[in-house]
Amino acid sequence: MSDEDVPETIETLPLDSWHRAQGGRMVAFAGYHMPIQYDGIIAEHLWTRENAGLFDVSHMGQLTLAGEGADAALETILPGDIKGLGEGKMRYSLLLGETGGILDDLMVTRLPAANAFDEAAGDFYIVVNGATKWDDIAYLHEQLPEGLTLNHHGDQALLALQGPKAVDALARLAPGVADLFFMEAGAFTIAGVSAWVSRSGYTGEDGYEISIPAADAEAVAAALLALPEVKPIGLGARDSLRLEAGLPLYGHDLDEKIDPATAALGFAVPKRRRAEGGFPGAEQTIGFFKDGPPAKRIGLTIEGRQPAREGATIYDGDVAVGTITSGGFSPSLQVPIAMGYVSTDRAALGTALEVDVRGKRLAATVSAMPFVSQNYVRKGAK
Structure with a gap:
């Protein structure tokens, strides 16, 4: 049997049986069985925009980093201001490869002394x-x-x-x-369980991510x-929620061939860096920010009702000028x-511009992102 014949191992989440009991339709994603929907994607999308949706994102990697100089070490591979992070504060950042391509996007939090992980968890929590x-x-x-300790907390679940x-x-x-602001985190107790809670998320809505023992x-x-x-x-x-919020998805809108400037993620590379x-x-990245990259991530609205999917070619007249990396029908708009x-x-x-959808050219317009306003609660906005 060749390696190609060996079936991929699909792992189960801590809540696998719970999802099935709630009527979740399970699919393989990122190496796990995960629920793609319960009552229908559109209904769930609109419920989250109006109420509160509970997502299981336990497939994400939860790491802690400990040791003297951990912040300086992180700045050698991340372009963000990690040294400037206060306790309980978070940053969105990018794990960069040797040539500046994006290997992953991630969240970094400086942990206070009191947190929901073990006492030796360290200085930073990374998702x-x-x-x-x-x-x-x-x-x-x-x-x-050497001298830094990186731990993977595979025994932690993550809910949003x-x-x-x-x-x-x-x-x-x-x-x-409620006292937390966007991109702040702290230790709390939920239903008698110690939890690490951050006011953050991937929908553009206000909300939280909750790390708890599996x-x-x-x-x-x-x-x-x-x-x-x-x-x-x-x-x-x-x-569909993250697309409306203009948030890129790694492996689709971001990859190792895309740098931060081309990805239009200037906020992730602050002035000091x-x-x-x-x-x-x-x-190269700093040069692109200064002079402009040859290509750029954009948003598009498309005429009609037919969505353009990943891989569709973007045209200006007869000239192919780009490619769709994420697309769908917006339930909100x-x-x-x-x-x-x-x-x-x-x-x-x-x-x-125009987009080729199944052999038919559809009119499209470069549009501002987010497509739907982000509703984060920032300091001074309450």
Whole structure:
């Protein structure tokens, strides 16, 4: 039997049987059986926009990093301001390869002394994508200096509660979570379970991500689902929500051939890092930020009702100028929307283009992202 004949091993999440009991339709994703929907993608999408949706994202990699100089070490492979992070504060950042290509996008939090992990957990909590976590862990071990300790917390589950009613719902179980602002995190107790809670998420809505011991995941999920604002939501709605919010998906909108400037992720490379460099591919990336990259990630709205999917070619007249990387029909806007890359001279807002959808050219317009307003609760906005 060749390697190609060996079936891929699909793992189960801590909540696998719970999802099935809730009517979840399970599919293989990122090496796990995961629920794609329960009551229908559109219904779940709209529920999350109006109420609170509960997502299981336990396939993500949860890591902690400990040791003197951990922040400086992270800045050698991430272009973000890690040294400037205060306790309980978070950053979105990018794991970069030798030439500046994006190996993954991730979240980094500086842990306070009191957290929901073991006492030796370390200085930073890092969440990486499920499909890339093993490669990320290997790369981090390879790139980080000796003397630092990287731990993978495979015994932790991760839930996301997202939507405008998420704060009121979770606050009834974990008083004090409403005091967090967007990109802040802290230790709380939910249904008697120690939890690490961050006010963040991947839908564009206000909400939280909740790290808990896998053994307690069902008890916490049941307590959340007992709240009238909360329903379980699957992968399908998670994808349509993040697309409306203009959030890229690694392996589709981001990959090792795309640098931060081309990906239009300038906020992830702050002024100090552009001045100092010191991260992989810094010279090229900083040059692109200064002079403009040859291509750029854009949003598109498409005429009609037929969505353009990943891989569709974008045209300007008879000239192919780019490719769709994510696309679908927006349940909130009732129009097809997409994300993709085009040559920079076609990336200006309002530029008229066309997309080839099943052999038919559909009119498309370069549009601002997010397509639907992000509703994060930032400091000073309450």
